[in-house]
Amino acid sequence: MKPLIGITSLFCLLVNMIFWSSLLFLFALLRLIIPSRGWKKLWTSATVLLGEAxxxxxxxxxxxxxxxxxxITGMENLKKDHWYIATSNHQSWGDIFVLQKITNKKVPLLRFFMKDVLKWIPIVSIVGWSLDMPFLKRYSKEQVEKNPSLRGKDLEQMKKAFKRLETNPGTVLSFAEGTRFTQLKHDDQQSPFKNLLRPKAGGIGIALSTMPFITTLLDFSISYESKTKSFWDFLCGRMSVISIKVRVIEIPQNLLGKDYSKEKGFRDDLKDWLYEIWEAKEEFLNSA
Structure with missing residues (x-):
């Protein structure tokens, strides 16, 4: 029965995404054809409505x-017309659908940090481009050492992506762990947390530097009853028992109005703050 549910879920997902991505693409083209700021705000509002649908x-x-x-706990007092930056632990591609489901029309549309390689998936590319989701290409220390011209390019990509989000309220979501949790990755990192990878501050730091009007962080902690968390498990409905804690956290003043790429003190303070958030997240995951 579960495999049949999985096949049906995949069919519904593909049909839904093809239909709405086609409409999103048309509205995004109109935004390119009529590029004035006033019209851009209108087209962006239209694409957001399509995204919510x-x-x-x-x-x-x-x-x-x-x-x-x-x-779910902690969903009170969320605002649809407020700017947020958000983060969550990351265990499965299913996290994206869960987060979208619980936040839809309660906060501004979630914009996820997308890995650059996902551009090559047509539906993902169209949806991401139409909704101004930032596609990010990260470079390893080894790549930068071999080609110093790559230094700082990932930060510049983030800045350009975030600049496109200025016209309408939005929620920018970064999976701060940078990748999905697996025990192997956890052991390789020697993470101090039982249920989490180490948080990375880069995405959140650049977002705060580029969009200083964001003063609130939404922290999502997701716990699945299921021990297996592949995307196929999600499609088959094996990950349907879920506990979620939402925390609305005001960003400390010492983390606002700073330049992540130039201020080491800011980077250190942000890292320490994220580790405090991760400690609270770990406590919830241990008790869920």
Whole structure:
């Protein structure tokens, strides 16, 4: 029965994404053809509405096929017209659908940090481009050492991406761990947390530097009852018992109005702050 649910879920997902990505692409083209700031705000609002409709449709088939049991705390006092930066622990591609489902029309549309390689997936590329999601190409220390001209390029990419989000309220979400949790990655990192990888401050730091009007962080902690968390497990409905804790955290004043690429003190303070958030997240995951 579960494999049949998985196949049906995949079919619903593909049909839904193809339909809405086609409409998003048309509106995004209009935004390019008529590039004035006033019109851009209108087209951006239209693409956001389409994005929310797409999420609502995904949430519908998830509700029908998976019958999820989601216990959420901390969703009070969220604002639709407020700017947020958000972060979450990351265990599965299913996290994206869960986060979209619980936040849709409660906060501004989530914009995820997307890995540059995802540009080559047509539907993902169209949706990401239409909704101004930042595609980021990160360079390793080894790559930078071999080619010093790459130094700082990933930061410049982030700055350009965030500049496109200035016209309308938004929620920029960074999976601060940088990748999905696995025990192998955890052991390689020698992470001090049992259920989490070490948080990386880069994405959040550049977002704060580029968009100083963001003063609030949304911290999502997701716990699945299921021990297996592949995307196929999600599609099959095996990850439907979920506990989520949401924390609305005011960003400390010493982390606002700083330049992440130039101020080492800011980078250190931000890293320490994220580790404090991760300690609270770990406590929830241990008790969930």
């Amino acid at each position: 797409c999420i609502a449709c995904n949430s519908s088939w998830i509700k029908i096929l998976h019958r999820p049991s989601i216990i």
